[in-house]
Amino acid sequence: MSSIHKSAVIEDGAKIGANVKIAANVHISSKTVLKDGVEVMQGAGIYGDCVIGEGTKIFPYAIIGMPPQDIGYKSEDDVKVRIGKNNILREFVTVNAGTLHGGGTTRIGDDCFIMIYSHVAHDCQVGDHVIMANNATLAGHVEIGSYTVIGGMTPIHQFVHIGEGCMIGGASAISQDIPPFCMAEGNRAVVKGLNAVGIKRRFEKADIRALQGSFRKLFRSNKPIKDVANELMQNEENEKVKQMCKFILETKRGIPYERKN
Numbered sequence: 001m002s003s004i005h006k007s008a009v010i011e012d013g014a015k016i017g018a019n020v021k022i023a024a025n026v027h028i029s030s031k032t033v034l035k036d037g038v039e040v041m042q043g044a045g046i047y048g049d050c051v052i053g054e055g056t057k058i059f060p061y062a063i064i065g066m067p068p069q070d071i072g073y074k075s076e077d078d079v080k081v082r083i084g085k086n087n088i089l090r091e092f093v094t095v096n097a098g099t100l101h102g103g104g105t106t107r108i109g110d111d112c113f114i115m116i117y118s119h120v121a122h123d124c125q126v127g128d129h130v131i132m133a134n135n136a137t138l139a140g141h142v143e144i145g146s147y148t149v150i151g152g153m154t155p156i157h158q159f160v161h162i163g164e165g166c167m168i169g170g171a172s173a174i175s176q177d178i179p180p181f182c183m184a185e186g187n188r189a190v191v192k193g194l195n196a197v198g199i200k201r202r203f204e205k206a207d208i209r210a211l212q213g214s215f216r217k218l219f220r221s222n223k224p225i226k227d228v229a230n231e232l233m234q235n236e237e238n239e240k241v242k243q244m245c246k247f248i249l250e251t252k253r254g255i256p257y258e259r260k261n
Contacts, residue, residue, distance in 0.1 A: 001018070001019065002016055002017075002018065002019060002020040002021070002022070003020075003021045003022070004016075004020075004021075004022045005022060005023050005024045005025075005026070007024045007025050008022045008023070008024065008025065008026040008027075008028070009026070009027045009028065010022070010028045011028065011029050011030035011032075012030055013030035013031065014028045014029065014030055014031070014032045014033075014034070015032070015033045015034070016028075016034050017033075017034055017035045017036040017037070017038065017054075018036045018037070019036055019037050020034050020036070020037065020038050020039070020040075021038075021039040021040070022034075022039075022040050023039075023040065023041045023042040023043075023044075023060075024042050024043075025042055025043045026040050026041075026042070026043065026044050026045065026046075027044075027045040027046070027047070028040070028045075028046050029046060029047045029048060029050070029065070031048060031049040031050065032046045032047075032048075032049075032050045032051075032052070032065070033050070033051040033052065034046075034052050035051070035052060035053050035054045035085075036054050036055075037054050037055040038052050038053075038054070038055070038056050038057075038058070039056075039057045039058065040058045041057070041058060041059050041060045042060045042061075043060050043061045044058045044059070044060060044061060044062045044063070044064070045062075045063050045064070045066075046058070046064045046065055047063070047064070047065040047066050048065040048066070048067070048079070048080070048081065048097050049065070049078070049079070049080040049081070049097070050064055050065040050080070050081045050082075050083070050097075051080075051081075051082050051083065052064070052083050053083055053084040053085040053086070053087070053110065054085045054086070055085055055086040056083060056084070056085065056086060056087040056088075056089070057087070057088050057089070058089045058093075059088070059089060059090045059091045059093070060091050061091055061092050062089050062090070062091065062092060062093040062094070062095075063092075063093075063094050063095075064081060064083070064089070064093075064094075064095045065081045065095065065096075065097055066094070066096055066097065067079070067096065067097055068096045068097055068098065068099050068121070068122030068123075068140070069096060069121065069122065069140075070099050070122055070140065072099065072100075072101065073099055077099070077100050077104075078100070078104060079097040079098045079099060079100065079104050079105070079122075080097060080098060080104060080105045080106070081095055081096075081097050081098075081105070081106045081107075082105055082106070082107045082108070083095070083107075083108045084108060084109045084110035084111075084112075084128070085110045085111070086110055086111050087108060087110065087111065087112045087113070087114070088112070088113045088114065089114050090113075090114065090115045090116045090118075091116045091117075092116055092117045093114050093115075093116070093117070093118050093119070093120075094118075094119045094120070095108065095119075095120040096119075096120070096121050096122045097122060098122050098123045099122050099123055099140070102122060102123030102140065102141050103123055104123075105123070106120060106121075106122055106123055106124050106125075107124070107125050107126065108120065108124075108126045108130075109126060109127045109128035109129075109130070109146065110128045110129075111128055111129045112126060112128065112129065112130045112131070112132075113130075113131045113132070114130075114131075114132045115131075115132060115133050115134045115136070115152070116134045116135070117134055117135045118132045118133075118134065118135060118136045118137065119136075119137040119138060120132075120138050121137075121138055121139050121140045121141075121142070121158075122140045122141075123140055123141045124138045124140070124141065124142045124143070124144070125142075125143045125144070126138075126143075126144045127144055127145050127146030127147070127148070127164070128146040128147070129146055129147045130144050130145075130146065130147070130148050130149075130150075131148075131149045131150065132150045133149075133150060133151050133152035133154075133170065134152040134153070135152055135153045135154075136150045136151070136152060136153070136154045136155075136156075137154070137155045137156065138156050139155070139156060139157055139158035139159075139160075140158045140159075141158050141159045142156050142157075142158065142159070142160050142161075142162070143160075143161045143162065144156075144162045145162055145163045145164030145165065145166065145180060146164050146165070147164055147165045147198065147202065148162055148163075148164065148165060148166045148167070148168070149166070149167050149168065149198070150162075150168045151167075151168055151169045151170030151171065151172065151185075152170045152171070153170055153171045154168055154169070154170060154171060154172045154173070154174065155173055155174070156168075156174040157173075157174060157175040157176075157253075159252070159253065160174055160175065160176065160177060160178075160253060161177045161178075161247075161251070161252075161253070162174070162177070162178045163177075163178060163179050163180030163181070163182070163243075163244070163247050164180040164181065164243070165180055165181045165195055165198050165199065165202065166178050166179075166180065166181065166182055166183070166184065166195055166198075167182075167183040167184075167195040167197070167198055168183075168184055168185065168189065169183070169184065169185025169186070169189070170185075171187070172184065172185045172186055172187060172189040173186075173187040173188050173189060174188075174189050175188050175189075175253070175256070176188075176189075176251075176253045176254045176255060176256040177247070177251040177252070177253045177254065177255055178191060178255070178256075179191070179244050179247045179248055179251075179255060180240075180243050180244050180247055181194055181195055181198070181199055181211055181240065181244060182194060182195060182215075182244075183195045183196075184256070188256060189256060190256040190257050190258055191219060191255065191256060191257040193215070194211060194212065194215050199211060203240065206238070207238060207240045210236070210238035210240060210241050211238075211240055211241060211244070214232055214236060214238075214241045214244065214245070215244075217232065218232070218244075218245075218248070219257050219259070220259070222259070225248060225255060225257070226248060226249060229244075229245040229246075229248040229249050230245075230249065232245045233245045233246065233249070
């Protein structure tokens with residue numbers, strides 16, 4: 001049975017699942033879908049076409065689904081937010097709807113932890129098991145791979161792509177793409193090494209050794225990084241290495257790094 005505080009405003013048309021908790025002074029718009037077990041805490045607001053997945057918790061004063069901060073947006077545009085299962089969105093988090101020219105949907109996967117005052121802008125695509133520490137901010141059209149951690153006070157430039165399993169240091173500023181399984185930090189941030197802790201938690205020793213060897217070839221040799229990535233794609237059998245190399249070959253914003261011999 002759902003629990004809804006008498007002061008909450010739930011517009012006609014909203015769909016509320018089983019065992020949902022809605023606290024005082026919450027606003028739920030007519031196009032919202034709250035699936036089973038969602039909890040929306042005091043003063044939070046969910047607007048527009050939003051679907052919130054099972055078990056997600058939205059903490060006080062978070063605002064989800066407001067129009068994009070984009071000068072081309074029109075009130076009649078069909079834009080959306082889709083948030084998956086078992087996420088935690090802490091106090092004052094903001095997630096904006098998408099734009100028509102960006103695909104129309106801002107998306108957050110499953111099991112993410114988005115901390116206080118973080119912002120997910122229009123058309124962002126956030127994977128599963130992502131952690132955004134306090135005040136991390138994603139500009140429009142950013143893509144964040146699953147199992148990535150973004151340190152606090154870190155802004156990420158529009159259209160940047162962060163690969164799977166990255167670690168982004170706190171108070172960094174990211175303006176270029178970061179390949180999967182890497183650690184980056186600084187202002188402007190550069191790739192510093194592999195995300196050693198992250199890959200040790202998730203991968204077998206053979207994968208770790210393959211990534212370590214390939215990282216040295218990519219980032220510590222004097223050859224152009226895309227030439228090395230092409231060679232590894234042809235000669236390396238490890239799928240994690242191929243994933244990293246494919247990302248490097250497809251980057252549109254470039255990879256920020258410093259050669260160290």
